[in-house]
Amino acid sequence: MTLLALDWFLLIEKLVLIAVIIFASLGIALYTTFAERKVAAILQDRPGPNRAGSFGLLQPLADGLKLITKEEIIPNSANKALFILGPGLAMTAALMTCAVVPWGNKVEMFGRSIALQIADINIGILYVFGVVSMGVYGVMIGGWASNNKFSLMAALRGASQAISYELAMGLSLIALLMLTGSLSLRKIVEQQMMDGHFWNIAYQPLGFLIFFICAMAECNRTPFDLPEAENELNFGYHQEYSSMKLGFYLFSEYINMFISSTIMATMFFGGYDVPFFNEAAHADLGNWLAVIGIVSLLFKVIIFIFVFMWIRWTIPRFRYDQLMNLGWKKMIPLALANMVITGAVILWLQK
Amino acid sequence: MQALTTRAQQVERKPLSFLESIYLWNIFKGMAITFKHMFKKQPTVHYPEVKREFSPVFRGLHVLNRDAEGRENCTACGLCAVACPAEAITMEAAERLEGEENLYREEKYAAKYEINMLRCIFCGLCEEACPKDAIYLSETFAPSDYSRKGFIYGKENLLIPNPVTHPTEYAAAKGNRI
Numbered sequence: 001m002t003l004l005a006l007d008w009f010l011l012i013e014k015l016v017l018i019a020v021i022i023f024a025s026l027g028i029a030l031y032t033t034f035a036e037r038k039v040a041a042i043l044q045d046r047p048g049p050n051r052a053g054s055f056g057l058l059q060p061l062a063d064g065l066k067l068i069t070k071e072e073i074i075p076n077s078a079n080k081a082l083f084i085l086g087p088g089l090a091m092t093a094a095l096m097t098c099a100v101v102p103w104g105n106k107v108e109m110f111g112r113s114i115a116l117q118i119a120d121i122n123i124g125i126l127y128v129f130g131v132v133s134m135g136v137y138g139v140m141i142g143g144w145a146s147n148n149k150f151s152l153m154a155a156l157r158g159a160s161q162a163i164s165y166e167l168a169m170g171l172s173l174i175a176l177l178m179l180t181g182s183l184s185l186r187k188i189v190e191q192q193m194m195d196g197h198f199w200n201i202a203y204q205p206l207g208f209l210i211f212f213i214c215a216m217a218e219c220n221r222t223p224f225d226l227p228e229a230e231n232e233l234n235f236g237y238h239q240e241y242s243s244m245k246l247g248f249y250l251f252s253e254y255i256n257m258f259i260s261s262t263i264m265a266t267m268f269f270g271g272y273d274v275p276f277f278n279e280a281a282h283a284d285l286g287n288w289l290a291v292i293g294i295v296s297l298l299f300k301v302i303i304f305i306f307v308f309m310w311i312r313w314t315i316p317r318f319r320y321d322q323l324m325n326l327g328w329k330k331m332i333p334l335a336l337a338n339m340v341i342t343g344a345v346i347l348w349l350q351k
Numbered sequence: 352m353q354a355l356t357t358r359a360q361q362v363e364r365k366p367l368s369f370l371e372s373i374y375l376w377n378i379f380k381g382m383a384i385t386f387k388h389m390f391k392k393q394p395t396v397h398y399p400e401v402k403r404e405f406s407p408v409f410r411g412l413h414v415l416n417r418d419a420e421g422r423e424n425c426t427a428c429g430l431c432a433v434a435c436p437a438e439a440i441t442m443e444a445a446e447r448l449e450g451e452e453n454l455y456r457e458e459k460y461a462a463k464y465e466i467n468m469l470r471c472i473f474c475g476l477c478e479e480a481c482p483k484d485a486i487y488l489s490e491t492f493a494p495s496d497y498s499r500k501g502f503i504y505g506k507e508n509l510l511i512p513n514p515v516t517h518p519t520e521y522a523a524a525k526g527n528r529i
Contacts, residue, residue, distance in 0.1 A: 043385045047395050209375075314385045315378055330373045 013114055018099075021118060025098050029254040030060045032305060036254075039309040064247065072243035075147060082145035087241065087248035090138025094255035096131045100124040101262050102186040104272045104293040108286060116290060117186060124185040125177070128263060129170065132218060135256065136162045139220075139227060142249065143237035154236040157320065158227030161217055164327035165224075169214035171335035172207040175342040176267060179203055185263075189271035195278070199270040206338045208268045210331055215260040217327070220253060222312040229317060261304035265297060272297040410475045410488040413466055413504070414511050414524060418456055421513040424485035427461035434480035439470035457483075464509065468493045468502040490526040 034049070034056070041048025049056035074083055104116040121127060136159050143155020179200065180188050192199050201208050217224040228236030238249040265271060272293030318326065370376070396403045405411070416424045427444035445462035447455045454460075478487045496502055512520035 042389050045388055045391050045393050047393055047397065050397075310382060310385065311378070314381045326373065330369070334373075 009112065013112070014118060017114075017116070017118055021098055021103065022095060025095060025255055025258060028258050029251060030064070032254045032258060033063065033251075034060045035305065036309050036312075039306065040313045043310070043313045067247035068244050070243045072245065073240075075240050077147045078240065079145040079147070082141050083240075084245070086138055086142025086145055087238075087245045087252070088138075089141060090135060090252040091248045091255070093131055093135040093138060094252040094259065096134075097128050097259040098262070100127050100185055101259070101266060102189055102271060103297060104290040107290045115186075116294070120184060120186050123183050125173065125183050125188075125263075125267070128185075129166070132256075132260075133162070133166060135218075135252070138249075138252065139237050142241070143227075146237075146240035148240050150233045150235070151237050151239050154227045154229070154233045154239075157229075157233075158220065158237060161220075161224060161226060161323060161327070164324060165214040165217035165331070168210055168327060168331035168335045169218070171332065171339055172204075172210035172214070173267075175207045175335075175339045176200055176204050178339075178342055178346055185266050185271070189266055189273065192270040193273045199268065199273070199275075201268045204268065204338075204342070206334065207342075208264070210335050210338065211268070212264060213331065215264060216308065216311070217323075219256045219260055219308075221257065221308055223315040223318050224323065225317055226320060226323060257305060257308055258301065261301045261308070262297070264304055265300035269300050405490055409490055410473045410478075411492045412468075412489050413471075413477070413486055413509055414489045415461075415464065415506065415509045416485050416487060417511055417514060417521075419514060420453070421515040422452075422454060422456040423460055423510070424456055424483045425461045425464065426457040426459045426483055426485070427464070428459075428482065430480040430482065431477035431486055434476040435471075436474060436476065437470045437472045439467045439472075440477060441465050461506070464506045466504050466509065468504055469499060489524070 037059070038048040038056075040046075049059040052058040052062045074080060099118040100121060102115070102117040102120070107114045107116060139158040139162075140155045143151040143153075143158070146152075177183065180191055182188060182191075188200070191197060220227050226232075228238070230236065233239070238246055241249060272290075274292055274296045277292075418424055427442050429442065429444075432438075432440040432442060441463075442461045442465070443463040444459055447458050447460055473488065475488050481487075493502065493504075511524045514521040
């Protein structure tokens with residue numbers, strides 16, 4: 001038994017945690033598609049999907065079933081291996097991000113203290129950035145492998161858009177990291193939970209705004225949905241895709257939205273912190289404290305997702321030159337100014 | 352140049368200032384508008400559960416009428432077919448035989464009576480032309496069908512149920528129209 005000095009309980013604990021988090025992310029993304037349609041409907045004075053199940057709650061399952069049972073077409077001239085790899089990569093990259101997010105405080109179970117986080121790595125936010133940039137490969141490879149001019153154009157657009165906005169995103173985060181002094185997401189949350197310390201949004205409102213806009217661009221959400229501009233590029237990078245491969249592409253967008261909402265809630269809105277509630281003073285609640293934390297985080301995430309949708313159904317798509325102008329000439333200078341000012345203020349306060 | 356109307360407006364093409372060019376203010380204005388729409392009353396009628404009420408003069412599917420004893424009113428005079436602007440109505444007349452007095456009111460009746468519902472424009476001129484009160488437009492409309500043939504309604508589709516033998520069906524088919 002002592003062949004490998006493995007902590008088997010740790011392994012099982014992490015496996016369970018991974019399974020739960022992955023399935024929860026998928027489930028939430030599934031119902032985000034439903035919420036998207038409902039929010040769109042309500043904003044446009046329509047009832048929205050309401051036929052499948054009560055209030056249309058089974059609609060996402062019906063959509064999934066429809067996508068799975070559709071005929072799967074791989075174009076003759078497509079690069080088959082890459083064509084299949086594309087949606088898989090998009091999905092994997094979308095799901096991998098949730099590994100470093102702290103979903104809640106520690107839980108006491110079976111005499112063990114379990115942290116509700118798959119991996120508390122000290123470069124947490126850098127890992128998120130790395131994986132999010134990988135999501136571009138899904139778009140890029142899928143668009144190229146389709147051997148279709150429209151798909152290729154869309155993929156190029158997607159790649160250049162993601163790269164442009166990642167710069168501003170990173171710069172806006174540097175200002176935040178100057179404040180926290182740590183890249184670990186759990187440390188960032190714990191700092192925000194401390195007494196006399198507000199959420200990071202209070203110190204970095206501009207940084208948050210830039211991060212939010214860039215996150216929207218990263219998720220290819222309207223007004224930044226140029227890669228899938230259906231009236232300019234037919235359908236975008238997934239034009240040749242059908243059946244569940246298309247479903248994976250569409251689905252990864254929703255997972256991305258969920259994860260980026262989580263990251264924003266964690267970085268700027270205190271993660272699993274409950275406002276005006278001192279967690280340390282209520283230690284007697286035990287595991288319920290963690291449950292309250294998870295609910296609080298999910299509540300913030302749901303609000304973010306709603307804002308994402310609200311924006312999508314309000315604003316039309318940017319033109320390509322507007323997109324690039326906004327990214328390079330507006331967002332990056334603003335992020336740089338934010339960074340310099342934050343640095344100067346920190347230096348001045350420390351003097 | 353002088354404007355043709357007083358409504359013409361000069362388009363401003365000033366370059367946007369920095370604040371305008373990050374669009375935030377206008378986006379917030381737009382979002383306020385969409386937010387207001389969340390609380391608006393939806394005009395949707397949830398069809399299979401809730402049915403929209405038609406006006407009392409609604410002109411729907413045709414009904415061939417019977418009198419109180421269950422005899423067909425139509426005498427196949429052809430006035431409806433003449434009046435029809437869409438030429439949707441065709442009919443063939445036949446003579447009433449001995450012993451058929453309980454089926455047809457007059458000596459002549461329509462052996463075949465067809466309305467092409469794809470041609471019909473539901474104007475109601477046939478109803479106005481009919482001297483025998485034999486045809487009128489009901490409160491229902493033609494259901495969908497898979498073939499064009501299905502839209503040619505014969506007597507078996509148009510004739511109202513017999514008020515003597517099937518009084519409830521007759522009342523349902525007659526509806527609230529006078």
